[in-house]
Amino acid sequence: MASRRNVISGHRSTLDRLGSIFTPSVRSHTGSPLKPSSLPIISDTATPSSAAAPDQADGTARGRYAVISLGCPKNLVDTEQMLGRLDEDGYRMVDSVDGADFVVVNTCGFIDSARDESLGAIDEMLDLKRQGKIRGVVVTGCLAERQQGKLLESRPEIDAMVGVFGRNEIVGVVDRLQAGVEEQQQVFRPAAIRPLSDAVRTPVTPRHFAYLKISEGCDRLCTFCAIPKMRGKHYSKPIEQVIDEAKRLGDSGVREVVVVAQDTTYYGKDLYGKPRLNDLLTELDRIESLDWIRLMYFYPMYIDDALIDTLAGAKRIVPYIDMPLQHASDAMLKRMARKTTRSSQEAILSRLRERIDGLAMRTTMITGFPGETDEDFAELVDFVQQQRFEHLGVFTYSVEEDTPAARLPNRVSTEVMQRRNDQLMEVQQEIAFEWTSSRVGSVERVLLDAPLPDQPGVWIGRSRWEAPDIDGIIYVSGFESDPEVGTMVDCEIVAADGYDLVAAPL
Numbered sequence: 372m373a374s375r376r377n378v379i380s381g382h383r384s385t386l387d388r389l390g391s392i393f394t395p396s397v398r399s400h401t402g403s404p405l406k407p408s409s410l411p412i413i414s415d416t417a418t419p420s421s422a423a424a425p426d427q428a429d430g431t432a433r434g435r436y437a438v439i440s441l442g443c444p445k446n447l448v449d450t451e452q453m454l455g456r457l458d459e460d461g462y463r464m465v466d467s468v469d470g471a472d473f474v475v476v477n478t479c480g481f482i483d484s485a486r487d488e489s490l491g492a493i494d495e496m497l498d499l500k501r502q503g504k505i506r507g508v509v510v511t512g513c514l515a516e517r518q519q520g521k522l523l524e525s526r527p528e529i530d531a532m533v534g535v536f537g538r539n540e541i542v543g544v545v546d547r548l549q550a551g552v553e554e555q556q557q558v559f560r561p562a563a564i565r566p567l568s569d570a571v572r573t574p575v576t577p578r579h580f581a582y583l584k585i586s587e588g589c590d591r592l593c594t595f596c597a598i599p600k601m602r603g604k605h606y607s608k609p610i611e612q613v614i615d616e617a618k619r620l621g622d623s624g625v626r627e628v629v630v631v632a633q634d635t636t637y638y639g640k641d642l643y644g645k646p647r648l649n650d651l652l653t654e655l656d657r658i659e660s661l662d663w664i665r666l667m668y669f670y671p672m673y674i675d676d677a678l679i680d681t682l683a684g685a686k687r688i689v690p691y692i693d694m695p696l697q698h699a700s701d702a703m704l705k706r707m708a709r710k711t712t713r714s715s716q717e718a719i720l721s722r723l724r725e726r727i728d729g730l731a732m733r734t735t736m737i738t739g740f741p742g743e744t745d746e747d748f749a750e751l752v753d754f755v756q757q758q759r760f761e762h763l764g765v766f767t768y769s770v771e772e773d774t775p776a777a778r779l780p781n782r783v784s785t786e787v788m789q790r791r792n793d794q795l796m797e798v799q800q801e802i803a804f805e806w807t808s809s810r811v812g813s814v815e816r817v818l819l820d821a822p823l824p825d826q827p828g829v830w831i832g833r834s835r836w837e838a839p840d841i842d843g844i845i846y847v848s849g850f851e852s853d854p855e856v857g858t859m860v861d862c863e864i865v866a867a868d869g870y871d872l873v874a875a876p877l
């Protein structure tokens with residue numbers, strides 16, 4: 372898989388457009404990077420669900436830090452968990468490196484472009500350290516886990532490295548750093564056999580939505596993917612733990628939870644001997660404090676009638692599924708070890724569409740996987756035209772060290788994979804634009820994410836069919852008085868603007 376810049380249906384993400392409204396240093400796996408110049412986290416205008424830790428009784432914090440969180444929503448939850456621990460321990464998060472003693476960079480190691488972005492952020496922070504603007508740089512997350520010694524060799528000024536499974540020890544690492552211990556620290560722990568709790572967490576998303584991580588790791592063996600090497604085997608949080616976390620989020624003012632995992636449909640198999648996503652979703656759907664529950668990262672297996680019944684009859688689970696399919700040619704799916712075929716994918720998609728009213732589907736595809744012929748690509752285009760996904764992201768294949776695909780012959784040239792990527796996005800653009808146009812005149816409930824910067828009276832929102840950060844947005848104007856962030860308003864869609872919509876409150 373390759374450039375993340377390809378993956379947002381050819382348009383800028385909500386976060387990108389909002390600039391500093393949300394979290395200036397949080398750069399998304401699936402969205403365009405935000406302004407690197409605004410690296411430290413939490414702008415004045417952001418409305419995190421809980422504020423940074425107050426200073427201690429004597430008016431001082433134990434230390435002040437800024438954070439850069441890169442990568443996917445799962446990594447963002449890890450960031451929030453580390454912030455929660457630091458805040459609980461008396462450290463204070465600040466919104467500028469100017470006032471920070473140290474910076475935590477939570478990295479992504481997914482694909483080439485993600486690694487480059489992470490290295491760029493680390494280098495930027497090391498520069499600030501050299502200039503004496505900050506005292507320390509702590510590198511955490513997937514890239515730290517994946518590169519370990521290599522990263523330290525190339526950047527010996529990094530003060531501490533904390534792997535994915537060492538994140539619960541962040542406070543001790545920072546304590547030693549603040550105490551002036553000069554020795555470089557490394558905290559790498561074996562992949563966890565039980566899920567780490569995300570209950571202590573300082574949200575960096577706006578108050579009204581949060582990601583809910585239900586499991587860690589992945590047991591699949593997709594040949595292009597290095598994630599299991601960084602994140603270990605699949606392990607699920609017990610149902611009670613997930614429900615407890617969801618209730619806490621709902622009680623804190625979150626209206627929408629976005630359920631994330633590496634492989635959502637595998638949920639529970641490790642703990643209970645069989646997948647139990649259906650039971651989990653049944654329970655989640657009963658939480659009255661939540662309005663919307665959104666499902667991401669479905670794998671096209673383990674989707675049975677009972678699960679579809681639950682989705683079809685749910686009160687709070689929105690008719691939106693993100694199911695990365697990666698390809699449609701049987702030859703490619705086999706080389707990718709996806710354990711699916713075009714016809715099995717078609718069957719599951721048609722069952723979902725038949726049973727779930729008004730379902731919007733998001734998927735991702737890879738172009739230029741080794742051995743992809745013109746015929747394979749033509750089949751992919753045909754599949755996309757046939758399925759008419761509401762949202763589609765396209766990656767160009769990225770060679771990942773130590774993955775089976777890296778050893779496959781018949782590599783596709785960069786030029787060809789990019790040309791195929793562009794062509795597929797053009798096909799999708801027409802489908803997506805037709806879909807947005809077809810919504811003009813309808814009435815939809817819109818969740819208001821934020822006022823549009825520099826345009827008084829104009830708000831940015833989403834309906835049930837748009838996930839935060841990655842999908843199109845709805846511009847809403849015409850309020851008699853200023854609404855609050857996170858309000859849900861019934862609106863008439865009055866115009867389509869490419870991937871986006873324009874609406875007026877009823």
Ligand code: SF4
Nearest residue numbers: 589591593596598633
């Ligand atoms: S399902 Fe496949 S692509 Fe997704 S994380 Fe697991 S191995 Fe990677």
